Amino acid sequence: MKKKIAALLAGALCLTALAACGGNSQDQDADNGGASDDAAKTITVGASPTPHAEILKAAKDVLSEAGYTLEVVEFTDYVTPNTALVEGELDANYFQHIPYLNNFxxxxNGDLVPAIEMHYEPFGIYPGKTATLDEVADGATIAVPNDGSNETRALLLLQDAGLIKLKDGIDPTSDATKLDIVENPKNLDIQEIAAEQLPRSLQDVDLAVINGNYALQADLNAKEDSLITENPEYAQVYVNVIACRSGDEDSEKIQALAEALQSDTVKQFIEETYKGAVVATY
Known part of the structure; x- marks a missing residue:
């Protein structure tokens, strides 16, 4: 009798164990399915903190209403966001203009594409140790971005300000450096500096030509604080875009992102927040 009871108990324990194993497998499958669904409805975008990440965050509620969760990953340089996108860590990024993207x-040997045109930020020449353009002395130091497309942009602005002359043929699509300066009547010392360092350089240089996003991060407004801003026609060449991997531009995620970012809600946020230092292009 005792042997029969023991056998029955052993059988029951086996059934319980099997049921438990089966239950765990089903729960795990359900969990995996949930994670998969979450991933399909989560859009991860890399961005510069200002204004790009701020603009993205203004679109979060619009995306939420469409069933998507927006994750914003902030970067403080101009290299890592594209590397992360190429490596599949992001669905898209938002920090660059088309000439910079093309140069990257x-x-x-990249294959990133502009998916959504968003805004442009006017470049400005900002006062450092020298307060006005008229006061620029012989041998004055001027800091400019050291990456190809943005240095071109800075040199064109210095030319518009009458401080230098570039060789013929230099335009916003060129990849110019200070070696392309053909006239420098005041023997200006053009210092090529990483774009993110430009605002900090103001205490050490006479003038600095600063990218719009880094100016904003330093509480500088091109419209209010700069000595001169670039030609609006040039500025629109440098429209900032949402970039993605080639082939993803028609994906549901990117289309949802486009609809949210180009909504009236986000456009109003841009206009009210940046007051001309960031100009929506849609």
Whole structure:
């Protein structure tokens, strides 16, 4: 009798164990399915903190209403966001203009594409140790971004300000450096500096030509604080875009992102927040 009871108990324990194992497998499958669904409805975008990440965050509620969760990953340089996108860590990024994107693809054999045109930020020449353009002395130091497309942009602005002259043929699509200066009547010392360092350089240089996003991060407004801003026609060449991997531009995620970012809600946020230092292009 005792042997029969023991056998029955052993059988029951086996059934319980099997049921438990089966239950765990089903729960795990359900969990995996949930994670998969979450991933399909989560859009991860890399961005510069200002204004790009701020603009993205203004679109979060619009995306939420469409069933998507927006994750914003902030970067403080101009290299890592594209590397992370190429490596599949992001669905898209938002920090660059088309000339910079084209230059990245050329130098890195990349295949990133502009998916959504968003805004432009006027470049400005900002006062450092020298307060006005009229006071620029012989041998004055001027800091400019050291990456190809943005240095071109800075040099064109210095030319518009009458401080230098570039060789013929230099335009916003060129990849110019200070070696392309053909006239420098005041023997200006043009210092090429990483774009993110430009606002900090103001205490050490006479003038600095600063990218719009880094100016904003330093509480500088091109419209209010700069000595001169670039030609609006040039500025629109440098429209900032949402970039993605080639082939993803028609994906549901990117289309949802486009609809949210180009909504009236986000456009109003841009206009009210940046007051001309960031200009929506849609």
């Amino acid at each position: 693809n050329k130098e890195n």
